[in-house]
Amino acid sequence: MTTIDPRYRAEPTDSARAGLRDWLALGVLMLPVLLTSIDNTVLSFALPQVSTALHPTGEQLLWLVDIYPLMLAGLLIAMGSIGDRVGRRKLLLIGAVGFGIASVCAAYSPSAETLFASRALLGVFGATLMPSTLSLIRNIFTHREDRRLAVATWASAFAGGAALGPVVGGWLLEHFWWGSVFLINVPIIAIFLVAAVFLLPESRDPRPGRIDLPSIFLSMTAMLPFVVGIKQVAEHGFSDLALLGFSTGIISGVLFVRRQKRLVDPMVDMSLFSDRIFSGAIVANLLSLMGYAGFVFFAAQFLQLVAGLSPMAAATVLLPGLVVTVIAGFAAVRLVRIFPARVLVAGSFGLSASGYAIAAFLGTPTTWTIMVAFTVMGLGIGLAETLTNDLMLSSVPPYKAGAASAISETAYEVGAVLGTAVLGSILTSAYRSHLTVPAVARWGGGDSSFETLGSTVEYAGNYPNMVGEELVRSAHAAFELGVQLTSATAIVVAVAAAVVSWRTLKDA
Structure with missing residues (x-):
């Protein structure tokens, strides 16, 4: 197979080591990384409150989660290209302001439709933030060892932020209303804007081309219809709309x-x-986040609505996984000096598969099995994210950093979208097909009352007797089965990622 020019991967022997200002700049860059990754998962723990406050349907609930990473994925490449041309720091500052405004809109959304639109805007402005962070790291840290540590910090913030989202959300939901999970973004953005002006250098592609609007349009029409098709299959089987979505996505992609x-x-x-x-690093990134996002989607609901934990207590259950993810990311920097990257990356996905297996096969899911499963999975994710991102950045020259970073992060967000779309749809389908609704309860409520676990539990409160108890028991049992089926599917995804890594990273 053809390879990229070897000089792209060569490291200058006299590269200067990073100074204090460079490491301070890295600290500033971690703020937008944390924001965008936290917003990927922070809504998960607010879903029960959103379900009762805004009454979305089951399909709308999935879209409220998915629209953010979907817009990110559809625009990351375009924004990476724009950042290469107009300046990465400039794009960061513009995106941060827009992200703050969209966060306020989301926090005070009066309906599911308004929240959907606000989440879409968050995705648009989030797409301006992410490519610039990783590409600026590539240009700031020219020494290989410094850059590997910087990438480990970036990957740990990205993966840790995704796990931190439920923790932050849990604490906020204990003390405030559901909109606070978005409003917390505003003060962080204010700090970032001030620090970025003083500490971040500007960089751009020295030979920029024009911005290609048709390419931006095709990238979006390749992503959005395809995900619509996945959701339609989960909701209604292979309908005409699903086939139209798949065909449109494939044609646009080609x-x-x-x-x-x-x-x-x-x-x-x-x-x-x-x-x-x-290519191997990119595919591994996508598959790793697919299982991760699906796990967080169902774990947040299970811990609150089935296990009966408060939002903060439920978030605490996932805290060990967060800590392990961050530690594993930094440990990867040292381990790669001893073991081949191929062995570490493939092994990390083996760990992820083991985590999913705990949730799938150790009987009915419990708080403890969810915690252990997430911890084991976090160990694998932390290793994989650091190593695959470092391999990706090392494969390209500095002036291609923006485009390569955008591709890497697009894979990350596509994985998050597919995790919720595919695994979330499997969970939703299993829940609906195994939910038994007493005739009396079904007569009193419409289909929307039983679309989600949250809405079903809320509706059961209208029957403070055996009817309500029977409905809740059935809902819990159906959701637990859905968790097991979803986790079993995630095992297949993790094993596929391990195989891809082993075959493609032979020379890494």
């Missing part, structure tokens, strides 16, 4: 790739994918 190959200055340099290590 046209996007063909257009990039023809353009003199493409939005995505397709030659990057000719390198096995780059």
Whole structure:
């Protein structure tokens, strides 16, 4: 297979080591990383309150979670390309302001539709933040050892932020209303804007091309219809709308790739994918986050609505997994000096598969099995994220850092979208098909009352007798079975990631 020019991977022997200002700049860059990753999962723990306050349908509930990473994934490549051209720091500052405004809109949403629109805007502005952070790291830290540590910090903040989202959300939900999980973004953004002006250097591609609007359109029409198709299959089987979504996504994806190959200055340099290590790292990223996002989606609801924990107590159950994820990310920097990256990455997905197996096969899920499963899974995710991102960045020259970073983060967000869309849809389908509703309760409520576990439990409160108790028992049993089926599916995803890593990272 063709490989990228070897000079792309070569490290200058006289690269200067990072100074204090560089490490302070890294600290500033971690703020938008934490914000965007926390917002990927912070809504999960607010779903029960959102369900009772805004009364979304089951499909709307999935979309409220998915629209944010979907917009991120659809625009990351475009925003990475724009950042290479107009300046990465400038794009960071613009995106941070927009992210703050969208956060306020989400916090005070009066309906599910308004919250959906606000989450979409958060995704748009989040897409301006992420490519700039990793590409600035590539340009600030020129020494390989410094950059590996910086990437470990970035990956730990990204993966840790996704796990921290439920913890932050749990604490806020204990003391405030559900909109506070978005409002917390505002003071962090204010701090970031001030610090970024003084500490972050500007960088851009020295040979920028024009911004290609058709490519941006094709990237979006490749993503959005495809996810719609997945959700339609989960809701209604292979309907005409599902087939239309799949065909539109595939056609747009093919046209996007063909257009990039023809353009003199493409939005995505397709030659990057000719390198096995780059491509393997990207696919591994996508698959790892697919299982992770699906797990967080059902764990947050299980711990609150089935186990009966408060939001903060439920978040605390996931805290060991958060700590392990961060530790594993930094441990990867030392382990890769001893063991081949191929062994570590493939092994990390073996650990993730073990975590899912705990939730799937150790009987009816409990608080303890969820905690242990998430901890084991976090160990694998922490190792994988640091190593795959470092391998990806090392495969490209500094002036391609923005485009490569955008591709990496797109894979991350596509994985998050597919995790909720595919695994969340499996959970929803299993729950609905195994839920038994007493005739009296079904006569009194419409189908929307039983769309989600949260709405079913709320509706059961209308029957403070055996009818309500029977409905809650059935809902809990159906959801527990859905958790097991979803976890079993995630095992397949993790094993696939291990196989891809082992085959493609042979020379890493």
